Amino acid sequence: MGPELGLENKSPGIAMATDNRDRICDRPLLITGASGFLGWHLTRLASPYWSVQGTYHQHPVDQVGVTMTCLDLSDLDRVQAWLAALNPGAVIHTAALSQPNVCEHQPQQSYAINVKATCTLAEFCGQRSIPFVFTSTEQVFDGEAAPYSEGSTPRPINTYGQHKLEAEQRIQTLHPHPIICRLPLLYGPATPRAGSFLQGFFQTLAAGQPLSVFVDEFRSPAYVEDVALGLLLALREGVDLLHLGGPERISRYHFGLRIAEIFNVSPALLVPTEQRHSTMAARRPADLSTDNQRALALGYQPRDVAAGLRAVRDWSERTGPNPTLVY
Template identity: 30%
Template sequence: MKTVLVTGSNGLLGQKITEAIIAGKQFNLVATSKGGNRFKSTQGYEYAEMDILDPVSVSNVLKQYKPDAVIHTAALTNVDKCETEKELAYALNVEAVKTLITICEEYNIQLVHLSTDFIFDGANGPYKESDEPNPLSYYGQTKLEAEELIKNSGCKWAILRTIIVYGIISDESRSNIVLWAKGALEKGTPINVVNDQWRMPTLAEDLAAACLAVVEKDAQGVFNVSGKDMMSIAELVSRVADFWQLNKELITEISAGTLNQAAKRPVKTGFILDKTIKELGYAPHSFEQGLALLDQQLKDRTKEN
């Protein structure tokens, strides 16, 4: 049985990968994050504290567990923060990857890296894996630089690019656009939502399944992993409101240009998923199916409490 080490295991994707491995029992799991473990259960896997910014910490943990694969989910994904705190963004999104590459090369470990639609400028979406990147933001630049380092490395690698990941985790410590919109509308809070940017939101469970399929199949190369429904951000929020029967009059549609954000965003991204469906057996939920799964998880949690 292969051993999989996950970085950033306290994050949304990290926790969904942990859930999937515990449920499927197809891999041994080493979950790693900075600080203590925030996953609801401590059974069925090992947890190790690991600071991705400290090469000695990373090296020690990887040498101790000698995983067959590393799924690297840890990153600074706040696009505006990357723009204003470039040193931190570079350390987390590029330097950490350099550290992992060096160790993965040395021990012949498969490196599965998470990347983003923000490596594209949004002028010609949806994109296939081979399309030419042109990032508009520092976040996109750092993620593209990390991709290039991995592609030119000597390790076995796979890069999974994704778009707006949504879902829910046990301690509700991480929000995302779906939970934000649902929470605000339930409280009766008016919200402004951009209507001139288009994306294909991704259910965290689907992304986790794709990560594990890559390890299982020993797949190599770049893979697009997102939801299958293209929508504007305003439509996304409107569909959230419809699903939970919330008041859409609280939603005001605005243009992205009025927001004065630190980082530029691509207008229309989205992915062509044919390669991932064919090679990984990827089968994403529709957006409404994803919301239904989330709704069930929220109901289950209420019962548990």
Template identity: 30%
Template sequence: MSADGRFTVALIGASGLLGRAVAAELASAPGARDWRVVRTARSRADAASVKLDLLDHDAVRGFLRELAPDAIVVAAAERRPDVCENDPALARALNVDALSVIASEARALGAWVLSISTDYVFDGTSPPYSPGDAPAPLNAYGKSKVDGERALLASDPSSCVLRLPLLYGPFSEWNESAVTSLTPAIVKSADPANPPASMDAWATRYPTFTPDVAVVIRGMLEHRAKGATISGITQWSGDEPMTKFDIAQGIARALKVDAKLVAQLTPTDATPRPRDCHLDSGRLEALGIGRRTPFDIAIGGLLAKYPDVSPQ
């Protein structure tokens, strides 16, 4: 606890898509006065956050020792599969080595760590996946996240991993999420002068709204603050199976555009991706933790908030 008795949370990666949602939830939730949330960011640090590069291990150690948080939420990672495939050393540096440093310091400080992981730890051949199922990643991104999970839990078994699928939410750029990144092509295809947009209809995803995930994370932190630590592997997922073709149709409905879309029935990504990694969320549901906003409602409300952001 901080000197004033508040529960102190270090939110690592607060400027990202998920980090911003978590910061907003912790600031606006009932009982927010009982929280002290210290945000960190690297390239997008502002007056409300601490600039912190996870590759600078000494800086990470110094930050955590000075803050002495009760809990650490690690929402920062290298999560772009193509980048990880082309630079596995960078993927490991961010997704494994930096997390190991955080875990070691947290153990010494008695802080609880909640680290964000991914459904890409699985190969997508036998969904749904429970937390205890054996990982079998298909690409460097998934492998780095599995190694990060193992490093964290080996350092401190009381820490926790939260696996998540495809995320979308309030954005600053279309390409912050693989969901909203489809929007420019959707809008462009509605122009009669342009050809149809090809959309993947092979892989099934479960788009999950970041404000919903933020509610999940707040619930997990509240358990910790009350002394009921959640440890090991946990998972949360939206419950609507959708291909990118389905997602694109939903975006077109929300924008009220007559998009011309073509279903691509075979994988075309250079980096292998799993076909269906549906995550079983039962463990958190049993604790009464969670919220799911229907995709059409979430994407409609989301796109309506950004009338000034025009696809290029």
């Protein structure tokens, strides 16, 4: 997405730089979690338009044209002091404890990052009319009434979903216009320090080992760069709540079949398995497919799974496989 993305900022509180179309705002765009899977892709895609400041915690990372700072978001005093010194023009908050099983085992850590740190960032922004984008999840739903639109009633069934929903609710009391984007299952090329579920699939299949994949778990997976652009779109439009799901409802098993086809792997390695008979730390909603009509009407353009997987393959052919993460 180039200038047609129209990153002229319509969100409240951002002064548009009229003398420089490439640098939309004279203050930086802060992207927390820039070492994470989504954050890394987002910093790269935002950097032509913004002066981008990224943060990492345990995994230092570089990105051309992006300033990176180590920040522990659980140290709320330091966070506030650092934010005041930075004086960002907008914030997109992607840092999180993002794995549901980890959140189930470490609820206090999950609460500290997914709720408290989110509230601190939102409050700082709210008090200064700085646009604040929060990356929530479709796991705020129970999976029993898909497809889910922005009007659907959340009912989380695991700690991760509960904490994300609490953060959604609390930031609405701390910021006058928070921008909440609920994200689907993400996939895409591995970054220097992070990957998606796809990389786990590849590692197993590349080793010629059988891969158990659920036939009864449905998602609307989205290619990570499309979602990153969706977040920038949400920031531009200043929406209150937006679902950024992919265009297809697909089971994990059928996702695996697409991988087998595009990456020339034997489909016989895929072992159809039933999620309802599997034991995991965090309960997993059965069907989190989404209704994205609102985002599509704004110009969101998520590609389908086959196109997304081809993009991963092309990326790898261009850059060579990540030395630590396959594809």
